Amino acid sequence: MVRRALLSPPVLISLVVLLVAxxxxxxxxxxxxxxxxxxxxxxxxxxxxxxxxxxxxxVNFGPSFLIGLGAYTAGILDNxxxxxxxxxxxxxxxxxxIGGLVLGLPxxxxxxxxxxxxxxxxxxxxxxxxxxxxxxxxxEIGLTIPDVISINDKVNYWIALGFMGLSGAILYGLSxxxxxLILEASGxxxxxxxxxxxxxxxxxLAAFLVSAFFxxxxxxxxxxxxxxxxxxxxxDVTVGVQVIIxxxxxxxxxxxxxxxxxxxxVALGESLRPLGDLATFIVSAVALLVVLFFPAGLLGMVKGxxxxx
Amino acid sequence: xxAPKLEVEGLQKRFGGLPAVKNxxxxxxxxxxxxxxxxxxxGKSTVMKSILGVERPDAGSVRxxxxxxxxxxxxxxxxxxxxxVFQHSRPLYRQTVLENILLGLLPDRLMxxxxxxxxxxxxxxxAERVGLTGVLSRRPATLPFADLRRxxxxxxxxxxxxxxxxxxxxxxLTARETASFARLIAEMRADGRAVLIVDHNVKSIxxxxxxxxxxHVGEKIAEGTVDEVMANPTVRKVYLGGALETAAxxxxxxxxxxxxxxxxxxxxxxxxxxxxxxxxxxxxxQGEFVAVVGLNGAGKTTLFNAVSGLVPYxxxxxxxxxxxxxxxxxxxxxxxxxxxxxxxxxFGAMTVSENLDMGGHRLTDDARAERREWLFDLFPVLKxxxxxxxxxxxxxxxxxxxxxxxxxxxxxxxxxDEPTLGLAPVIMEQISKALARLRQKTxxxxxxxxxxVTFALPHADRVYVLEHGRIAWEGDPSRFATEAGARxx
Numbered sequence: 001m002v003r004r005a006l007l008s009p010p011v012l013i014s015l016v017v018l019l020v021a022x023x024x025x026x027x028x029x030x031x032x033x034x035x036x037x038x039x040x041x042x043x044x045x046x047x048x049x050x051x052x053x054x055x056x057x058x059v060n061f062g063p064s065f066l067i068g069l070g071a072y073t074a075g076i077l078d079n080x081x082x083x084x085x086x087x088x089x090x091x092x093x094x095x096x097x098i099g100g101l102v103l104g105l106p107x108x109x110x111x112x113x114x115x116x117x118x119x120x121x122x123x124x125x126x127x128x129x130x131x132x133x134x135x136x137x138x139x140e141i142g143l144t145i146p147d148v149i150s151i152n153d154k155v156n157y158w159i160a161l162g163f164m165g166l167s168g169a170i171l172y173g174l175s176x177x178x179x180x181l182i183l184e185a186s187g188x189x190x191x192x193x194x195x196x197x198x199x200x201x202x203x204x205l206a207a208f209l210v211s212a213f214f215x216x217x218x219x220x221x222x223x224x225x226x227x228x229x230x231x232x233x234x235x236d237v238t239v240g241v242q243v244i245i246x247x248x249x250x251x252x253x254x255x256x257x258x259x260x261x262x263x264x265x266v267a268l269g270e271s272l273r274p275l276g277d278l279a280t281f282i283v284s285a286v287a288l289l290v291v292l293f294f295p296a297g298l299l300g301m302v303k304g305x306x307x308x309x
Numbered sequence: 310x311x312a313p314k315l316e317v318e319g320l321q322k323r324f325g326g327l328p329a330v331k332n333x334x335x336x337x338x339x340x341x342x343x344x345x346x347x348x349x350x351x352g353k354s355t356v357m358k359s360i361l362g363v364e365r366p367d368a369g370s371v372r373x374x375x376x377x378x379x380x381x382x383x384x385x386x387x388x389x390x391x392x393x394v395f396q397h398s399r400p401l402y403r404q405t406v407l408e409n410i411l412l413g414l415l416p417d418r419l420m421x422x423x424x425x426x427x428x429x430x431x432x433x434x435x436a437e438r439v440g441l442t443g444v445l446s447r448r449p450a451t452l453p454f455a456d457l458r459r460x461x462x463x464x465x466x467x468x469x470x471x472x473x474x475x476x477x478x479x480x481x482l483t484a485r486e487t488a489s490f491a492r493l494i495a496e497m498r499a500d501g502r503a504v505l506i507v508d509h510n511v512k513s514i515x516x517x518x519x520x521x522x523x524x525h526v527g528e529k530i531a532e533g534t535v536d537e538v539m540a541n542p543t544v545r546k547v548y549l550g551g552a553l554e555t556a557a558x559x560x561x562x563x564x565x566x567x568x569x570x571x572x573x574x575x576x577x578x579x580x581x582x583x584x585x586x587x588x589x590x591x592x593x594x595q596g597e598f599v600a601v602v603g604l605n606g607a608g609k610t611t612l613f614n615a616v617s618g619l620v621p622y623x624x625x626x627x628x629x630x631x632x633x634x635x636x637x638x639x640x641x642x643x644x645x646x647x648x649x650x651x652x653x654x655x656f657g658a659m660t661v662s663e664n665l666d667m668g669g670h671r672l673t674d675d676a677r678a679e680r681r682e683w684l685f686d687l688f689p690v691l692k693x694x695x696x697x698x699x700x701x702x703x704x705x706x707x708x709x710x711x712x713x714x715x716x717x718x719x720x721x722x723x724x725x726d727e728p729t730l731g732l733a734p735v736i737m738e739q740i741s742k743a744l745a746r747l748r749q750k751t752x753x754x755x756x757x758x759x760x761x762v763t764f765a766l767p768h769a770d771r772v773y774v775l776e777h778g779r780i781a782w783e784g785d786p787s788r789f790a791t792e793a794g795a796r797x798x
Contacts, residue, residue: 177422178415194383195393290473
């Protein structure tokens with residue numbers, strides 16, 4: 001099972017894509033590299049979100065709550081004390097996971113749409129807190145983060161790519177592992193999963209924590225890449241929506257598809273930029289069309305064709 | 310003698326004040342199969358869920374291997390040795406059959422990220438036992454219905470449970486598949502497991518079970534061997550009704566003998582892989598009261614939904630000689646074939662009056678008011694409750710409102726789907742009286758679906774028995790007990 005999984009087409013294709021992506025800095029401009037760097041972080045956000053939506057069957061409307069906690073905790077720490085960057089990032093991850101636990105524990109007890117609403121409210125609360133506690137967080141103007149991991153475009157690009165590759169490998173592996181199987185069963189039919197001897201709440205909470213880990217880590221790393229954090233880039237509901245749409249366009253329950261969706265969204269948004277506000281509209285319209293007519297997403301369509309044969 | 314594997318003692322469960330299970334006690338020894346039977350609403354599912362831990366019993370005890378498990382969460386109970394074969398198969402569709410079986414073998418730990426060869430071998434052994442070896446690498450969506458049920462059995466026995474609960478083992482299976490499933494269940498008995506089969510009637514499981522425990526409205530009505538339970542007068546009364554007074558009018562007395570008001574011809578409905586209706590033909594004359602009786606899952610609701618245009622079908626449904634196929638559900642309802650659905654589907658946040666107005670939205674204000682008064686006369690309790698929201702009504706009042714709302718549409722044909730489901734006897738009587746008045750005072754044509762024969766027969770002019778999606782008997786209600794009674798026990 002393990003060997004088969006390692007040699008399966010999605011893994012092989014991903015490796016080829018990673019390889020191609022890793023030599024891109026030799027051919028493309030710094031501007032494109034910058035876009036892709038952001039897209040890769042969004043890819044991790046979307047993959048972490050797909051673990052909850054696709055496998056635990058919980059719609060988390062607040063991915064940016066976890067992302068924002070990671071980014072802001074790391075950024076504030078750096079802004080105030082300038083500890084080693086790794087320490088700030090670790091603190092960001094810890095904050096995101098604690099936030100995930102605090103949010104997840106009561107939220108997983110409520111059923112159906114209420115879970116989603118709870119997560120949405122959490123985003124709004126965090127957003128308000130950041131605005132109100134402006135002395136600490138920089139408020140609406142944004143937070144300056146004095147340190148950066150590197151000022152070299154290419155290094156930043158490779159860090160983001162490597163991080164995304166590693167996160168993807170872990171999340172994908174997890175989704176295909178025995179615990180992934182249990183999580184998927186818990187999401188699909190909690191009663192039956194319970195009758196098979198699985199503690200559904202435990203598995204869902206664990207998924208929530210894993211999702212928080214990667215969201216927080218990606219948020220903190222992206223904050224250090226940007227050298228700044230603002231509500232608009234990390235916490236706002238539109239950020240969460242972009243993460244969600246990326247995962248859905250890429251393909252639910254595929255993990256890897258989320259990267260595809262995130263890159264697609266960033267690329268589409270960028271190439272339509274000359275159109276101004278119309279660009280946002282077109283991106284949204286494309287997302288809507290995909291959700292309506294291809295609910296399985298880009299990767300889901302490919303897999304669907306393959307499984308049907 | 311060894312202690313029983315499963316002991317249920319004094320089990321009680323109430324839902325919102327209404328008792329669903331009152332004082333149920335039984336025990337099952339190793340290597341024994343007990344059949345728990347009862348009509349819809351008898352509480353048998355609640356008993357099963359209480360053993361499984363999905364419902365927490367209000368009182369009483371459930372012991373597995375002499376260990377108290379009542380009130381524990383399902384996963385703890387499962388690990389103490391209770392396995393469950395669910396009626397509705399919901400496998401993981403993106404995984405292979407083998408992976409689905411593996412799922413049943415996995416330990417409940419978070420750190421198991423690598424599968425082991427031992428569990429793999431064990432999954433293959435279980436697959437061989439239930440007859441899935443040939444399809445291990447296929448995905449469930451490509452398998453026939455019977456194989457999906459086999460996956461459920463494989464998952465249930467994967468953990469080697471001492472006690473196995475099986476919900477309606479033969480629903481949706483053909484005769485040959487039924488025989489092979491019976492063998493699988495008999496093997497569980499041979500393995501020394503205690504098996505509880507939950508089903509609607511004795512007949513379907515009589516060859517398999519060692520004993521039967523029969524329930525009705527939350528209580529035991531009989532316990533013993535198959536023959537003892539089938540001969541039990543209370544059981545006969547619950548399933549077949551007592552001495553019935555019928556008031557059937559002869560079929561020739563209706564004016565449209567040549568072209569009946571509603572004709573259904575060779576109707577077939579397929580859900581995924583399960584055939585819900587097979588070559589069903591029946592007809593209803595103008596002004597006639599026809600009852601379709603059948604157990605839960607026999608296909609009554611599917612039949613009505615086909616007539617109402619809510620499910621796709623093959624075959625023909627004709628109203629006064631004109632086919633209804635191709636018409637939308639809304640058109641069919643607007644033209645006078647109105648259903649009072651089993652699920653009631655009231656607008657919970659609206660008041661009684663508002664719900665009625667929704668039914669009569671196409672009438673003029675005067676006609677609507679007049680119709681409402683007429684219905685308040687038919688169901689006086691609705692008049693008292695007219696400004697109360699529907700969600701706050703009792704089950705019986707909701708049922709009356711559902712019927713009343715359907716009548717607001719001034720139907721030519723009223724379809725009543727299981728109006729007595731889950732209702733107390735006194736409420737049933739009120740609804741029964743209302744139906745009797747409808748029949749005497751109006752020209753209404755009624756198609757009634759019921760599993761409660763006692764309720765249905767007194768009103769009916771003709772009766773159809775629906776069994777596993779087929780018409781098994783058709784005739785005069787007075788002949789029902791002698792000719793079709795045995796099918797129904």
